[in-house]
Structure formats: C-alpha cells, structure tokens
C-alpha cells in the first residue's frame with residue numbers, strides 16, 4: 001500500500017504534469033512573470049466557471065479577505081461578525097484593519113456560523129458578516145443574506161475552503177459558493193481544493209464599482225500609473241501560479257467528485273459507530289452519482305465522542321496514518337483575539353468541537369485500500 005498522506009499533491013501533479021511544465025517553460029521564456037497573459041486568461045476562465053462578473057487575482061487568501069474589507073470602505077471601530085471556529089486568517093485581517101472582530105458560535109451539524117448567534121451579536125456598529133464556508137460546505141446563506149438585508153450589512157464570504165461547491169437555496173436555485181454575498185475571497189494555497197504551487201488568492205464580486213476599486217487596491221491604489229487615489233497594497237498573482245491553476249481548473253469538478261467519493265466511503269464505514277459523528281451532508285450525496293456539489297470536502301472531519309479524540313490521534317500517528325485537529329483552540333480564547341464582550345456560555349458548540357474534531361486524510365488520490373486501512377484502524381481502536 002502507498003504511504004498515506006494528509007494531502008497528496010505529487011500524485012495529482014502526475015496527471016497534469018505535461019501541461020504545467022510546458023506552460024511554465026513558456027512563461028520563463030516570455031518574462032511576463034506577474035499579471036501576464038496567463039493571469040488574464042485565468043481571470044476569464046474562473047469568472048465563467050463560477051458565473052461571477054469579476055475575479056480580482058491577488059497574492060493569497062488572507063490578502064483577498066483584507067482587500068475585500070478595504071474595498072468596502074469599512075472604517076476603524078466598525079464591527080465585523082465572523083465564526084469562532086475557523087482558521088485565524090479570517091479574524092486576523094479584521095483586527096489588522098482596526099475593525100472590531102465579533103466572534104460568534106457555530107452550528108453543531110455543519111460547523112458553520114450560526115445565524116441565530118449573528119442576530120444576537122448585531123449592534124448599531126455592526127457593518128459586515130463574514131461567513132466561512134468551512135471544510136467545503138456553505139454556511140446558511142439564505143438566512144445570513146436575509147439578516148444582512150434587514151440590518152443593512154455587507155456579506156463577505158470566506159470561500160477559501162469551498163471553491164467549486166454549490167449552494168442550494170431554499171427556493172431550489174443552485175449557485176456557486178463565493179458568488180452569493182457582496183464580495184468573496186478565496187485562497188489557492190497548495191492544499192486547498194484548487195491550489196497552485198505557491199501562494200495565490202482571489203476576490204470575486206458582481207459589483208462593477210467595487211471590482212474597479214479592488215483592482216486599484218491590489219496594485220498600490222493606482223488606477224492610473226503613478227496616481228495613487230487610495231491607500232493600497234502590493235498583492236498580485238504570479239503568472240506561473242496562474243498557469244498551474246489554469247491546468248487544474250478544468251479538473252476541479254472531477255477533483256471535488258473524488259473527494260466526495262472518498263468521503264462517502266469513510267462515512268459508510270464509520271457512520272454506525274456510537275462514538276463517531278460523521279459529517280452532515282444532504283441525503284442525495286449518499287449516492288456516488290450525486291451532482292449537487294453542496295459539499296466539496298476540503299476536510300473530512302469526524303467528531304469523536306467519549307473523550308477518546310486525543311488518544312485516537314496518538315494511535316493513528318503510531319500507525320503512520322496522518323490526521324489533523326482543525327481547529328484545536330476557539331478563536332475567542334486566542335490571546336490575540338480575547339475581548340471582554342465574550343462569555344464562555346456563548347460558545348458551547350465551538351468549545352465542544354475543539355475537543356472532539358479530527359480530520360482524516362483527504363485528497364484526490366486516496367485509494368480504496370488506504371481508506372479501508374484508515375477506517376478499520378479507527379474502528380479497532382474505538383472498539384478495544
């Protein structure tokens with residue numbers, strides 16, 4: 001059996017090697033290293049794929065979030081509500097811009113931001129909500145967009161983990177994650193569902209005026225060469241990274257399907273154990289032919305009950321099975337983000353999840369033999 005990896009980027013590369021190598025060689029010859037024709041072509045292809053008017057490429061997903069917030073003109077002291085259970089980048093940029101992050105609890109079945117907690121946290125200073133589509137599944141956007149409309153708030157989607165996923169609205173319409181709010185941010189970090197071979201990111205919006213503003217901000221606030229109308233940043237995408245993304249984009253749906261197939265196999269093997277809660281997904285996804293795309297499994301994350309999570313992590317490590325705990329500490333308990341407004345009883349779900357979650361190897365190259373080895377090792381451990 002091939003050594004199990006948390007993410008197998010080398011295996012995936014074998015399938016697109018020729019195209020990637022050829023494109024990179026052409027870029028080296030062309031010397032259009034930043035914002036070259038490859039970047040413009042990627043922009044067009046991604047706008048078409050997502051069904052969104054504007055993609056603004058930038059240097060990474062954290063920048064994408066920051067630039068989105070700068071473009072909306074949020075000001076010092078404005079409150080921005082986001083999830084307590086996410087990667088720190090989301091809250092980091094809010095704090096960095098001297099906005100006030102307001103962390104709220106998540107829902108127990110999807111791990112996504114809880115709309116009821118959002119409503120409770122709204123004050124006259126609230127200006128925006130940042131739902132994170134965690135682990136590859138959209139937050140409850142119908143309700144979040146309704147709350148935003150009612151209170152006149154911006155919705156900034158953190159779509160770093162759900163590129164290619166769809167959101168099925170209450171009215172049955174299907175829309176791609178990252179096209180639902182006023183603006184969205186994604187990351188092309190190598191291990192994301194659509195990853196390049198370095199850092200990369202992008203901002204997406206259907207708003208023409210906002211898109212124009214954002215295109216200046218990523219390039220030192222310039223709309224005309226050497227005229228700096230607003231304070232900007234330097235955040236651009238390398239042509240080489242764009243070439244990698246262009247090679248992968250036509251395969252993204254198939255890559256996500258492979259992740260779902262692996263997830264389904266995990267859930268079939270583990271779904272009946274009393275100490276295990278498998279990830280929630282729509283009923284239709286129980287069929288391998290399901291095309292609803294509502295979960296693209298950036299992570300496959302179990303909850304382990306009976307206090308056995310940490311022992312299981314150790315056991316899997318001993319058996320050479322990689323796994324991860326995303327995330328081990330709630331953001332509201334991180335030193336950098338403590339706030340006297342937080343009360344422990346406001347975070348029951350996050351506080352429990354950090355004790356129980358474990359993410360299993362998840363990528364496009366997982367074999368049946370590997371999945372069986374992983375699931376039997378887990379079951380043997382929990383049953384002994």
Ligand SMILES: *Cc1c(COP(=O)(O)O)cnc(C)c1O
Nearest residue numbers: 060061062087089090160187189
């Ligand atoms: C990866 C990630 C980011 C940041 O992306 P980078 O490209 O690493 O800067 C932001 N938010 C979430 C939820 C992420 O998973």
